[in-house]
Structure formats: C-alpha cells, structure tokens
Amino acid sequence: MTRTDELARAAAPARPRWVAPVGVLAIVAAVVIVRAVTSGASVDLPSALQDLITLAASVIIESLPFVVLGAVLAAVVRIWLPSGLLVRVLPRNPVLRRLAICVIGVLLPVCECGNVPLARGLLVSGLSVSESMTFLLAAPIVNPITILTTYQAFGFSDGVLIARVAGGLGIALLVGAVFAARRDGMALLTERFAAECRMPHAHVHGSRWTASGREVVAELGTLMPALFVGAVVAAGIQVVVPRSVLVTLGENPLWSVLALMALAFVISVCSNVDAFFILPFASAFLPGGVVAFLVFGPLVDVKMLALMRTTFRASTLVPLAVVVALAALALGLAVNLGV
Numbered sequence: 001m002t003r004t005d006e007l008a009r010a011a012a013p014a015r016p017r018w019v020a021p022v023g024v025l026a027i028v029a030a031v032v033i034v035r036a037v038t039s040g041a042s043v044d045l046p047s048a049l050q051d052l053i054t055l056a057a058s059v060i061i062e063s064l065p066f067v068v069l070g071a072v073l074a075a076v077v078r079i080w081l082p083s084g085l086l087v088r089v090l091p092r093n094p095v096l097r098r099l100a101i102c103v104i105g106v107l108l109p110v111c112e113c114g115n116v117p118l119a120r121g122l123l124v125s126g127l128s129v130s131e132s133m134t135f136l137l138a139a140p141i142v143n144p145i146t147i148l149t150t151y152q153a154f155g156f157s158d159g160v161l162i163a164r165v166a167g168g169l170g171i172a173l174l175v176g177a178v179f180a181a182r183r184d185g186m187a188l189l190t191e192r193f194a195a196e197c198r199m200p201h202a203h204v205h206g207s208r209w210t211a212s213g214r215e216v217v218a219e220l221g222t223l224m225p226a227l228f229v230g231a232v233v234a235a236g237i238q239v240v241v242p243r244s245v246l247v248t249l250g251e252n253p254l255w256s257v258l259a260l261m262a263l264a265f266v267i268s269v270c271s272n273v274d275a276f277f278i279l280p281f282a283s284a285f286l287p288g289g290v291v292a293f294l295v296f297g298p299l300v301d302v303k304m305l306a307l308m309r310t311t312f313r314a315s316t317l318v319p320l321a322v323v324v325a326l327a328a329l330a331l332g333l334a335v336n337l338g339v
Contacts, residue, residue, distance in 0.1 A: 048239050055235035059303060060227065062270045063113040067223055068216075070114025074121030075215035079208050081125065098134045098176045101127070102169055105139030111271045112140035112298045113227070116307045117219045123311075124197050129185035134176030136308075137324070140271040140298035141168025150294065153275035158287035159335065164294045167331040171295065175323055179316075188316040190309075222310050230306030234268040237302065250281070256289035257332035261325065264297030271298035288336030296328035 091097045108118070119136040123129065140146060142165060154160040179188065186194050249255035260281070269277045278293050298304070300321045308317055 051239050052232070052235050055238055056228075056231040059231035059234055059268055062273070063111075063227055063231070063303065066111045066114035066270065066272075067117065067227060068114075068220065070117040071216045071219040071223070072212075073108065073114070074117040074219055075212040077118070077121035077125050078215055079212045094180060095173075095177075098131060098173055098180075101131055101135045101176075102138035102142065102172055104135060105142040106144060108139060108143055111143065111146070112136075112304050113270065113307065115139045116304075116311065117223055120193070120219070120311055123189075128180070129188050130176050130180035130182070133179055133320070134172050137175055137299050138169055138172035141165060141172070141295065143271070145272045146275075146298075149272060150275040153279045154282070154290075158290075160287060160291055160294070163287075163291045163331065163335050167291065167295045167328070168299070171299065171324055171327045171331075174327060175320060178323060179320075188312055190311060190313055193311050223307060226306040226310050227303065230268065230303035233306070234266060234302040237266045250285040250289065253286060253288065253333065253336040256286045257292045257329055257336065260285055260289040260293035261296045261328060261332070264293045265301050267297070268301040268303035269297065274298065286336045288332035288334070291335045292328045292332030295331060296324065299328075300324045 090100050105115075108115075115136055118139075119132045122135060123132040127135070147161070147165065150161050150164055156162070179185070182188065186197065189197065249259040260278070264274075267277070274294060274297055278290055282290050305317060305321070312320070
C-alpha cells in the first residue's frame, strides 16, 4: 500500500479552529500551576492532593521543553524541507527503509514526548503510517542523550545498555512490520489527523517563519491538553498504588519484569532521564526487569498513550501496546534467564 493509496482512503473533517487557542491557554495554565507548586507558599491541601499536583507538575515540567522542541522540529520538516525529500532519499526496500528511519532518531536529542509531534510532521511530509510509527518507537531509545545517560548510569554492566538499544530497535521494527501489513494505513489515524495529512502542504502562504509559527502553535494546541491529561492520570495512579508493592516482587525472574513494566507505565518518566530514576532500584531487581523498564516505558506509558491518542485511533493503540508489552516482557525474561 503506497502513501498515495493511504491518503486516498482518508476522508474526515478538518481540525476545529478552537484547538490551538485551547492549547495555548493550557500552556498558560501549566505555567501558573507550576509556579504555584514551586513557589514555596504554604497551601493547606490534603496530602494526597498535594502529591497529585506535585507529581503531575513534575511530569509536565520534564516533558514540556521536549514537546516544544518536537513541535519546532515538526514545523521544520513540514515547512522548510523540500516537499517529498525524505521519501526520495530513503531506501525503497521496506526493511532497509524502516532501518534508515530508525537511524534518524540518532540525530535528534528529543525524548518520546517531542517525538510525537515530529512523527506527525514526518507523516504529513510523506512517510507512511507504519514508517512514522517505526520512527516514533525507535527514536526515544536511540537518541544520543538517552544512550549517554544510560551509559552513565549503568555502563556496560549486565548488558543493560546494549539490551536497551538493540531491544528498542527490534521492537520498533517489529511494530512497523506488523502495521505495514495493513492495507488501509490511514485508517489507523484519527479522522481529524487523517484529514490534515490529506491536505496539500506544498504551498506556504506568507513567509516561512510565519507559517512555522502557525504550525508550532497548532501542534502545541493539539498535544498540550493530552499531555496534561496524561500527567494527571499518571500522577493519580502513583498516589493510589504504593511503590512498595512493586519492590517486593524484584527477585522473581518473571515478576521483576512485570513489576518494573508496571512502574514504567505509571511513572511516565522521560527517556532522557529514566536510567537515573531506575538506578536506585537496580540492586533490588534483576537486570531483565531494569531492561524492560527502560524499553517499555519510553514506548508505552500513560503520558505517551495520551499523546499518541492525538494521532492514532484507540483501536490502533490497543494492539500496538499489546505487541510492545509482549516484546518487552520477552526481552526482560531473556536477559534474566541469560544471567
């Protein structure tokens, strides 16, 4: 199924005009909340509510710079790159093409939050849905900051770094191959975003700088509400589920993997710093659990699912999450059994 065939199948209304203003207001609200939480003022709130606000704010603070950077890079791809350039320079062989798309992530110091708008930009610029999905899952693992921080935290001990990079690439290629088998690739997208992909983007009205600004504002307007919802949900789960429950499972080869995958899903920590977050747990958990945490979290967590929902249908995200979870589980078990 070619990109032209995928676009021909997409038919949906355009994005409502209120999306961008709402997103900007959400950004302003985030700044106000963050300043209120970090100002040091004494606020008489129940401890659970304070924890919820603090955890949600920390996720937003950590993610926001990368979401903005991703939106800027997406605007560069859409407005500044020659039309169809990436499509022309990538190999024609589907397997080699997806491998090359994975390598693009090495050049970009953007975590999973920023890769969502960037993947959207690549999709609009001509990549197929499965190819954009391959990039979206590979880039958080192979970006240079993630590799560097993982090395600083673990070095080459227990094969954590190698297993993370190789496992992440393998899972991204697997998911890309699975969804490439779908003939109606554009049907995997939300109706709104499929319509946006169908619209011509070759002609830019006004200056490129003005058009880039519009693209960044529109992209943030779509993604920021999803980021806030994902941050609040992730924080709420952390408040409800005691972390001690997960730690008690650390010495079992299977349960250590499942426990840290659950932790990764709930915590929603950025892939650029997650190696340092999980490092204190490394002495209590088997290496396979740590690897599963480092691979599964950047690809499928509460925050990431909320962001991806701006682009993909729920019927797309369910099988995607299942494939990633099963692959991460198999990778963690393989590392544990090989120790």
